[in-house]
Amino acid sequence: MFLIQMFLLLCSLPVMANTELITRIHDIDYGNNGEDTLIFLESGHVTRIQNKSLLIGLDKKTNWKFKLDKSHRILDMQIVDEKDADPDLSLPEPYNPTIVRSGRDAKYYFNQSRISRGETQCFNRAHVWAYELWKNHKVKSQKIFLFFSRKYIREHNFGWWFHVAPMLIVDEWLGGKTEKVVDPRYITAPRGIDWWIGKFVSGDLECPEIKKYSEYADYPYSENCYILKAPMYIHQPLDLEMLEVWGVQKNDFAIPDLEIAYKEAFQMDYAGELQ
């Protein structure tokens, strides 16, 4: 089923809206007799440009931030500072989650979450919960991914390689802010990250926080597990990998993701914009 989801997601890419990515120019084909100039990007995209004056000053050693339409035409391009192009800054645009006013509000949102029955995929449940938090309550949540290493899977004969749920930042009445995971399938109230992890990881194992998908994928034997926090628009690990490798950033809920998520996790059709 996961492969089907990935396939559908990949098929949906061409119909996605504008794309922003940070990359370098691999090559330029100026064309003949009024043909568009083609710019080959290191990300693999081929973009088109008609105004050749824009080509002045293009060089292949500079990182550029491109905004492309769905036909890969350049809408905007700007030089990016080296510090902005640092691969450690894996989320090019800052994402500011909502601060929920109180634990009581968080509990209320939790209780409003749809109930999922039967064998369903965690990333589809999480996506619907996150989407409805946004549409019904205007709450921008985060996703928290829990990745299990090859080492852990092997040693514990574990059956999953990742789990994901929405997460809220809650303003506590005693002061300070806490992070609460919303995973009604496995916990009965919004709970802290360690509590949530304890539902899946045996013993007192610590799961270090990582910022990029490759910090998990490249280290299959170094730790037992990892956590990664992401914007609510991220549907599944493939999105994290596409963000890191190609700079493809989701800045909105993609309709194909929602259609897949509703159908698989709740056996219902995505009904469009909720009021």
Next chain:
Amino acid sequence: MRYLVIFIIFAISFNTYAEEIYLAKFQTLNGHFNGTISGSTTFNKIEDKLYVFSRLFAGTPETWHMQNIYTGRCPDERDDTNFDGTIDINEAAFVVKNIIIPLDGDINSQMGGMNIYPVGDMYGSYFYEKEAKYSNMMKDLKSPDTNPDDNIIKLEKNEKLILEGKVVLVQGTSVDKTLPIACGTFRKIRDN
């Protein structure tokens, strides 16, 4: 006496979990054919057990990928000696030099599992994981070279296997099985 016993137990238990991990992160080669791809190879030795894990993201779909550990260095644009914009396998072979460990169907020996390489899925990704006995692999690496004319070499009798600095080259697109598409250099990331 009690401290001596504790020390010996500690020393034994420390050795029991001796572990080395090496990581080679891939850099894209010939990205104009394939776009940017990512991936890595991890080499994990725990006592006499060896686990090798490779992953590749976003190659061409359903493609056979030769992947081998070489003794030289990763090619780059300077190695495009005919200036055609592509680093072909002949240009790459000149700098990656010889194969020391084929990451094929059996890493216990160079010839075992020959040419059984991973095939990408319909999205162009693969995950490869093999387990071996390190002692078996080393025994094979120090055995006589039955085909000295090929580019697969053996270690000298007293030579150690030094993975640091060696490279993994991944080849293959849907139209050219030999085209180099990614390369990474091993770095040690853990040595207990």
